[in-house]
Amino acid sequence: MADPTDEESDARALDALSAERRKKRDVLIGHGIDPYPLRFDRTATAAELHQRHDGLEPDVRTGEVVTMAGRLTSVRGHGKLSFATLADMTGSVQLLMQASTTTEEAKTVLANVDLGDWVGAKGEAITSRRGELSVDVTDLWLLSKALRPLPDKWHGLTATDTRYRQREIDLLANADSRHVFDTRFKAVAALRRQMMIEDFIEVDTPILQPQAGGALARPFMTHSNALDIDLSLRIAPELYLKRLVVGGYERVFEIARNFRNEGIDTRHSPEFTALEAYRAFGDVNDGMDLTERLVVEAARSATGRLTFTVGDRTIDLTPPWPRRELLDWLEEVVGRRLHPSDPVEDVRSVCKEHDVDFLPEWGSGKLIFELYDTVLLPMALDPVFVVGFPVEVSPLARQTPDDAMMAARFELAIDAKEFANGYSELNIPEEQQERFLGEAEAAARGDLEAHPADRAFIRALEYGLPPTSGIGIGVDRLVMLLTEVEAIRDVILFPMMRPEAAS
RNA sequence: GCGCCUCUAGCUCAACGGCAGAGCAACGGACUCUUAAUCCGCAGGUUCCGGGUUCAAAUCCCGGGGGGCGCACCA
DSSP states (O other), rough: OOOTOOOOHHHIIIIHHHHHHHHHHHHHHHTTTOOOOOOOOSSOOOOHHHHHTTTTTTTTTEEEEEEEEEEEEEEEETTTEEEEEEEEEEEEEEEEEEESSSSHHHHHHTTTOOTTTTTEEEEEEETTOOOEEEEEEEEEEEEEEOOOOOTTTOOOOHHHHHHHHHHHHHHHHHHHHHOOOOOOHHHHHHHHHHHHHHTTTTTOSEEESSSSSSSSSOOOEEETTTTTEEEEEEEEEEHHHHHHHHTTTTTEEEEEEEESSSOOSSSSOSEEEEEEEEEEOOHHHHHHHHHHHHHHHHHHHHHSOSSEEEETTTOOSSSSEEEEOOOOOOOOSSSSSSTSOOOHHHHHHHHTTTOOOTTTOOHHHHHHHIIIIIIGGGGSSSOEEEEEEEGGTTTBBBTTTTTHHHHHHEEEHHHHHEEEEEEOOOOHHHHHHHHHHHHHHHHHTTTTOOOOOOHHHHHHHTOOOOOOEEEEHHHHHHHHHHOOOOOOOGGSSSSSOOOOOOO
């Protein structure tokens, strides 16, 4: 279907189903029942009830009267006896409704509820003859009517675009999907908790920026009417966070939504979440230590495990993770020691040998980075810190003390993807200025990912940025690993989609 | 942006040139221990859209749209 929620197709195809539900709502109104009560007091959740009473023998009455609330996901009518499943945020519990012991009002409600309705139910917690924990309902209230039918209760919802466009019904129909997001929120909470433990301050920096910076990427553009200026959506919080370190926040982090106007595929979303953290007095090695602690803690806390299977790959996060010098590893694999100072023709020939495409304006450093990206990265399954990247592709990182063409920078590779990135931050204003000018020239030449020099950032550096370790962790990719899914859209609640057709 | 695949009832799927079907959900009915409840009955369609080929199109062809995957760019 071109558009499952199109108004006309609704009017046509959903009319019969929806009309039935509206009719029942009218019947209840006719009985003086408000189908949209303002509030409801519940005394127990499904999880609490199970925690208190699981393991009882069949046919036991606990004597505890509870009031539950949730969505009705299944009804099994049995004449004067009905069973139903009530699902709330914590799980589900069975309702047992006997005509002989329910109120008249409850009978009226029961006769006019549909799958998907929100209901409240009061009764004694008991076990059924089969031994299932149930609420022996005396009172039943409608809390809100579902006018649209739910997806198939057994098969759930599989249509991918409907799952992304109408995440709400994906969540209520597919337990797998709920589990993915439960895991996501636990992982993010764990990251935040760990940062707090390590004395980092959480901050919020601008998403609307006069000038995108902190990464090489194409920004989304927008416009301020009040100021009559064009603005970019942030591509990385990096520059603002380092300005906060200048300001005295020695340990800062942000769990930041970044926006990049680039390709969309299973690994890339136009908006994605990264944790960026900056720590005064640290260097690239402290960054790796911190990254390892964060990822391991998120995995343990959100899943209780350290090994994950994605597709046919098994990934083991057990620390410590190996740290390999990029140039050493590359030498091992391509059989030649490369260096950014090598003549560009030499590095190009290695690229050709390994089917690595390149552009004529790329220097040896960029070519080495491309070799890493296309030859080494796919080999990294279990976590590996790759250390030492060409300065040419690291405009915000310090040079290493013994090699001015190499930056004190690492990338964390897991499952053939870049998971994290970090370095000893470049804090020498003149050098940063020079690197910016190089980028500005590239921008002037038409490089859409390059940006003009950020003068406000240089000015900040001139007030003094202490030695600083910075890291960035791709939160969506981390969650993909922890939930063992292959598509980034599966871990984003409402992934960017083409708008639904107008009619 | 290019290539491949896909779109059928509210949902999950059949039919693959010959009357558009099933399960779930819905609707009417039976049933006091079900849990994908069961049983009887009944209803539900612009087969994504537009054009073409054909006696006949959900099916084949062309164009368009949505979605997925792969490649390229990017994290």
